[in-house]
Amino acid sequence: MKTSTAGWLFAAPALTVIGLFFGLPVVAALALSLTDFDIYALADPGNLRFVGVGNYVSLLQNPLFWKSLGNTLYFVIVGVPLSVAMSLGAALLLHSKVGRFKPFFRTAYFAPVVTTVVAVAVIWRYLFHTKYGLVNWGLSALGIDAIDWLGDPHWAMPTIILFAVWKNFGYNMIIFLAGLQSIPEDLYEAARIDGANTWKQFRHVTLPMLGPVLLLVSILTMAGYFQLFAEPYVMTQGGPLESTKSVLYLMYEEGFKWWNLGNASAVAFLLFLLMVATTSGLLWFARRKGVE
Amino acid sequence: MKSRPLWSFAVNAMLVVVAVISLAPLLWMLSVSFMQTGEAGHFPPPLLPSHATFDNYRELFLRAGMGRFLFNSFLISSCVMLLSVLFNTLAGYAFAKLRFKGRDRTFRALLAALVIPAQVAMMPLFLLLKQMGLVNTYMGAIVPGMAAIFGIFLVRQYARTIPDELLEAARIDGAGEWRIFFQIVLPALKPILVTLAIFSFLGAWNDFMWPLIVLSDERLQTLPVALASLSREHVMDYELMMAGSVVTILPVLLLFLVLQRYYIQGLLLGSVKG
Numbered sequence: 001m002k003t004s005t006a007g008w009l010f011a012a013p014a015l016t017v018i019g020l021f022f023g024l025p026v027v028a029a030l031a032l033s034l035t036d037f038d039i040y041a042l043a044d045p046g047n048l049r050f051v052g053v054g055n056y057v058s059l060l061q062n063p064l065f066w067k068s069l070g071n072t073l074y075f076v077i078v079g080v081p082l083s084v085a086m087s088l089g090a091a092l093l094l095h096s097k098v099g100r101f102k103p104f105f106r107t108a109y110f111a112p113v114v115t116t117v118v119a120v121a122v123i124w125r126y127l128f129h130t131k132y133g134l135v136n137w138g139l140s141a142l143g144i145d146a147i148d149w150l151g152d153p154h155w156a157m158p159t160i161i162l163f164a165v166w167k168n169f170g171y172n173m174i175i176f177l178a179g180l181q182s183i184p185e186d187l188y189e190a191a192r193i194d195g196a197n198t199w200k201q202f203r204h205v206t207l208p209m210l211g212p213v214l215l216l217v218s219i220l221t222m223a224g225y226f227q228l229f230a231e232p233y234v235m236t237q238g239g240p241l242e243s244t245k246s247v248l249y250l251m252y253e254e255g256f257k258w259w260n261l262g263n264a265s266a267v268a269f270l271l272f273l274l275m276v277a278t279t280s281g282l283l284w285f286a287r288r289k290g291v292e
Numbered sequence: 293m294k295s296r297p298l299w300s301f302a303v304n305a306m307l308v309v310v311a312v313i314s315l316a317p318l319l320w321m322l323s324v325s326f327m328q329t330g331e332a333g334h335f336p337p338p339l340l341p342s343h344a345t346f347d348n349y350r351e352l353f354l355r356a357g358m359g360r361f362l363f364n365s366f367l368i369s370s371c372v373m374l375l376s377v378l379f380n381t382l383a384g385y386a387f388a389k390l391r392f393k394g395r396d397r398t399f400r401a402l403l404a405a406l407v408i409p410a411q412v413a414m415m416p417l418f419l420l421l422k423q424m425g426l427v428n429t430y431m432g433a434i435v436p437g438m439a440a441i442f443g444i445f446l447v448r449q450y451a452r453t454i455p456d457e458l459l460e461a462a463r464i465d466g467a468g469e470w471r472i473f474f475q476i477v478l479p480a481l482k483p484i485l486v487t488l489a490i491f492s493f494l495g496a497w498n499d500f501m502w503p504l505i506v507l508s509d510e511r512l513q514t515l516p517v518a519l520a521s522l523s524r525e526h527v528m529d530y531e532l533m534m535a536g537s538v539v540t541i542l543p544v545l546l547l548f549l550v551l552q553r554y555y556i557q558g559l560l561l562g563s564v565k566g
Contacts, residue, residue, distance in 0.1 A: 001468060001469050003390050004390070004392040005392075006390055006392075007386045007391065007395060010382040010385060010386035010390065010469075011382070011387065011395075013378075013379045013382060013383070013439070014380055014382065014383035015383065015398070015439075017439035018405075021413075021420075021436045022405070024416070024420070025412075025420060026405075026416075028416035028420075029412050029415060029416050093310065094307075098299065098303050099303050100304055101307075104311075105307050105310070105311050107549070107552065108311040108315050109310060110548075110552075111314060111318065111545065112314055112317075114494060114498075114544055114547075114548040114555075115318070115545060116500075116519075116541055116544065117516070118517075118519050118520050119519055119536070119541045120541070122519060122523050122534075122536070123321045123537055124317065126324075126533070126534070127317055127320070132332065132333050132530075133337065134337050137335065137336050166313065166317070171559070174556055174559055175559070223407075223409070229501055230516075230520075233500075233520065234520050248411055248501075252504075256505050261419070265412075265416070268409075269412065271409070271411070271412075272409060272412050275407075275409065
């Protein structure tokens with residue numbers, strides 16, 4: 001057997017799986033989003049009609065779409081910087097020379113990352129329970145009145161953001177830690193000789209050196225946060241007053257609760273476009289700032 | 293300056309505070325899961341059970357069918373793991389070491405496809421699997437996970453470190469490509485295979501949206517899907533729900549603790565060098 005034949009043969013199973021169960025459906029989704037595929041078409045494909053960009057137009061006129069888009073953007077715009085800052089803070093702590101028991105702490109910080117979203121979301125629902133939750137109990141000790149975390153439209157999304165930060169910060173922390181370890185020690189040495197204090201060393205040595213890692217981490221986190229779904233599904237079911245309904249939640253309900261698969265595909269493509277646009281925006285911003 | 297005792301105290305105190313925040317919810321879950329029914333619904337919330345009991349676990353396994361969900365999760369995650377490790381390794385090695393026509397173009401196309409979120413494919417994928425008769429079967433939950441672009445990428449990165457001379461020498465000795473793969477390549481890739489296995493097992497175990505869509509039959513549901521619907525039925529039943537969370541989280545947490553080194557290595561290989 002020639003190596004070129006072997007190459008195709010070895011790559012074939014994976015390529016077939018990806019082509020059949022991912023590539024083909026993505027192309028089909030674009031076509032599907034241009035049809036009125038609904039529960040009648042599910043029963044008999046003869047009921048299918050081509051509607052052009054009709055789904056997209058009606059989505060852009062649908063207040064619920066804008067609401068869920070706003071909620072998702074809220075989650076991304078507040079959640080991503082908070083997550084990245086928390087990850088960087090934890091990485092700096094673990095990188096500090098005076099810290100002790102670091103392997104233990106590293107594992108402890110990382111533990112929430114490997115847990116199942118649904119299961120820990122169930123825990124958080126009780127931790128943030130208005131009457132019996134540990135969080136309100138702790139706040140009452142500080143003299144703060146009970147907050148209806150998941151039942152108040154103003155607090156539900158912040159609670160989900162806190163949850164996401166807690167669950168995810170360990171992942172980026174590991175990446176930052178590797179980045180910190182690759183910064184040469186003599187740069188700090190030189191900064192100290194120039195009289196830079198700890199803050200200035202962080203500002204003028206650590207941050208610029210971490211630039212590319214920061215960019216990478218922000219892009220990965222953003223892509224993940226745009227896909228918010230399981231957290232509101234378990235913690236709030238999209239409520240109260242639809243204040244935690246995300247774009248993917250809308251897609252799930254449109255597609256698999258009401259069986260409007262054409263419309264759901266249009267929702268998915270709009271989300272995809274938005275993700276591409278924000279990622280490109282971030283890259284453009286980074287290039288202008290001279291990162292990379 | 294950094295040797296000041298105050299600084300050292302502050303850093304260590306912060307380390308402890310963050311560890312408490314990370315672990316407290318998990319420890320509290322464990323504690324409540326051993327409480328008697330209704331015990332956690334008091335103010336102030338109790339931190340430890342007054343009389344530890346296994347009742348919640350008994351109730352889950354005897355009446356809520358937790359054993360079945362646990363089995364489903366293990367079966368689906370193990371199948372995804374075995375198949376995806378095999379397929380991703382074969383492809384990753386091919387992309388790294390075997391010259392074939394269109395190789396680099398295909399690989400670039402795969403990398404570009406990484407930006408497409410999986411949810412875009414879900415509606416047609418559902419229709420496709422319905423056509424194939426795989427909706428509401430274990431296979432329906434398994435097949436989309438049998439290969440992953442990220443996994444191929446991970447193996448390729450690692451396989452590039454295998455020296456070409458080693459493979460050439462085997463070819464001159466008359467070894468076939470399959471023999472080379474199983475006797476030389478696989479052993480050389482062992483660390484990354486472990487990493488890949490953990491990633492795919494954890495990914496399949498924790499996956500929620502796809503199993504929720506494709507497995508509506510309760511007898512086939514995985515732990516996260518079953519737990520989500522249980523938590524909607526038993527909103528007031530803290531102790532039972534915490535026991536359910538323990539059963540869902542414990543297997544993957546243990547797996548991570550045992551194989552931590554491989555997991556972190558893979559994470560860094562996949563993101564920093566990528």
